[in-house]
Amino acid sequence: MMRSLWALLHHDLRISLRQGNASTSVVVFFVLAVTLFPLGVGPEPQVLARIASGVVWAAALLAAMISLDRLFQADFEDGVLEQLCLAPTPLPAAVLAKALAHWLLTGLPLTLIAPVLAMALQMEGAGVVPLILGLALGTPVLSLVGAIGAGLTIGIRRGSVLLSLLVLPLFLPILIFGVGAVEAAINGLSARPHLLILGAMLLAAIVLAPLATAAALRANTE
Amino acid sequence: MQRWANPTRFLKIAQAVRPWATAATIVCLAVGLVLGLGFSPPDYQQGDTVRIMYVHVPAAWMALFVYTSMAVASAVALIWRHPLADLAAKASAPIGAGFTVIALVTGSLWGQPTWGTWWVWDARLTSVLILLFLYLGYIALWEAIEDPQRAARATAILALVGFVNVPIIKFSVDWWNTLHQPASVLTTRGPTIHGSMLTPLLLMAVGFTLFYIAIVLTRIEREILARRIRALRLLASEEPAKVN
Numbered sequence: 397m398m399r400s401l402w403a404l405l406h407h408d409l410r411i412s413l414r415q416g417n418a419s420t421s422v423v424v425f426f427v428l429a430v431t432l433f434p435l436g437v438g439p440e441p442q443v444l445a446r447i448a449s450g451v452v453w454a455a456a457l458l459a460a461m462i463s464l465d466r467l468f469q470a471d472f473e474d475g476v477l478e479q480l481c482l483a484p485t486p487l488p489a490a491v492l493a494k495a496l497a498h499w500l501l502t503g504l505p506l507t508l509i510a511p512v513l514a515m516a517l518q519m520e521g522a523g524v525v526p527l528i529l530g531l532a533l534g535t536p537v538l539s540l541v542g543a544i545g546a547g548l549t550i551g552i553r554r555g556s557v558l559l560s561l562l563v564l565p566l567f568l569p570i571l572i573f574g575v576g577a578v579e580a581a582i583n584g585l586s587a588r589p590h591l592l593i594l595g596a597m598l599l600a601a602i603v604l605a606p607l608a609t610a611a612a613l614r615a616n617t618e
Numbered sequence: 619m620q621r622w623a624n625p626t627r628f629l630k631i632a633q634a635v636r637p638w639a640t641a642a643t644i645v646c647l648a649v650g651l652v653l654g655l656g657f658s659p660p661d662y663q664q665g666d667t668v669r670i671m672y673v674h675v676p677a678a679w680m681a682l683f684v685y686t687s688m689a690v691a692s693a694v695a696l697i698w699r700h701p702l703a704d705l706a707a708k709a710s711a712p713i714g715a716g717f718t719v720i721a722l723v724t725g726s727l728w729g730q731p732t733w734g735t736w737w738v739w740d741a742r743l744t745s746v747l748i749l750l751f752l753y754l755g756y757i758a759l760w761e762a763i764e765d766p767q768r769a770a771r772a773t774a775i776l777a778l779v780g781f782v783n784v785p786i787i788k789f790s791v792d793w794w795n796t797l798h799q800p801a802s803v804l805t806t807r808g809p810t811i812h813g814s815m816l817t818p819l820l821l822m823a824v825g826f827t828l829f830y831i832a833i834v835l836t837r838i839e840r841e842i843l844a845r846r847i848r849a850l851r852l853l854a855s856e857e858p859a860k861v862n
Contacts, residue, residue: 544779548772552762561758562776565751608779611696615771
């Protein structure tokens with residue numbers, strides 16, 4: 397089973413690296429979305445420092461979301477998804493592998509580039525480490541919970557708008573605790589409780605989200 | 619449970635229950651409103667503004683209750699493939715969204731004179747706003763998928779995923795330090811509000827519940843009849859083909 401999951405992960409990563417655009421465009425979107433704010437609210441360092449954590453997190457949420465509609469779409473169109481449903485490998489495990497591939501291509505680059513953007517927004521130094529840790533814990537949850545939405549909206553015309561309507565409310569808790577961790581550290585408090593809650597969400601999502609996604613995919617491919 | 623899956627039997631029971639539920643709704647809401655608006659004492663701090671509570675609190679309870687029943691109906695539909703449970707969940711969603719809107723609007727009207735603001739981003743208010751978005755997403759997913767069987771299963775999964783929010787709403791006032799006051803009726807130490815206010819409040823809550831039952835039965839019935847009409851139309855359009 398591990399071998400077929402490894403093959404699936406490898407396949408997903410190789411396809412999008414060969415096409416070469418998926419990951420880069422998500423990162424470029426992230427940078428552009430963050431750039432809107434200094435231009436929109438003005439370049440005063442105090443204002444930017446105040447909103448930096450929220451802007452970076454909100455942009456990360458949106459960047460993770462716009463890439464979700466491709467998560468199962470290609471496999472759905474060429475019939476791979478039906479094969480995955482029939483394969484002896486449990487479908488939830490296959491979903492987990494695909495969500496991991498999605499995270500490696502979106503969440504991980506976002507996490508790595510976020511500190512640079514935080515610095516550009518004049519975020520205080522104390523907030524940077526909690527920001528990275530929070531994104532490292534939070535973005536996999538975005539991929540996992542987003543996979544549920546992607547599974548539910550598969551095969552629907554103009555499904556990507558509906559997808560955002562379904563998953564954004566479920567993303568909000570991650571935003572709240574991710575920003576909470578950064579703000580706590582900047583204000584001299586411990587970021588630990590917020591990060592622990594994000595970690596708990598990640599553990600719960602690893603167990604439950606693939607089950608829900610698999611059920612959604614089965615409902616939509618029958 | 620499968621005994622209730624027969625639509626004809628369900629329709630019979632629904633038609634028997636509905637007039638009583640409707641009549642009881644009118645009585646409860648009328649008595650509750652008269653007691654609440656006319657006879658209950660004004661609050662020593664809030665004055666007459668407190669009377670908004672008689673609509674706000676039952677609406678907020680119903681917003682949670684309807685989502686919970688939707689999640690239960692969805693679980694029943696997924697596990698036992700119960701055909702009427704799908705319809706019950708689908709029929710409940712717009713009613714629940716309506717109760718959520720009433721709770722948010724009346725809360726805002728109460729907040730302006732009492733807190734001095736229409737809206738604060740505290741945990742209770744935010745989580746109820748998320749509940750409204752979950753209702754809207756659920757309704758949108760029903761409308762987006764054309765095949766009713768597929769739509770029923772997909773929306774049932776969504777309703778169960780969204781259920782995580784319900785305990786968060788209920789306990790948000792205990793877990794976070796919110797501007798919204800903590801529970802005063804459903805507490806382990808018994809209700810902390812006076813009987814003269816509790817009676818109309820509970821009457822309104824019963825009235826809202828009966829209203830939900832009456833409306834949801836009507837909506838399920840309408841949905842069953844709509845499906846029958848669709849089936850008959852399909853049959854009628856296939857008839858000439860058979861003759862040839």
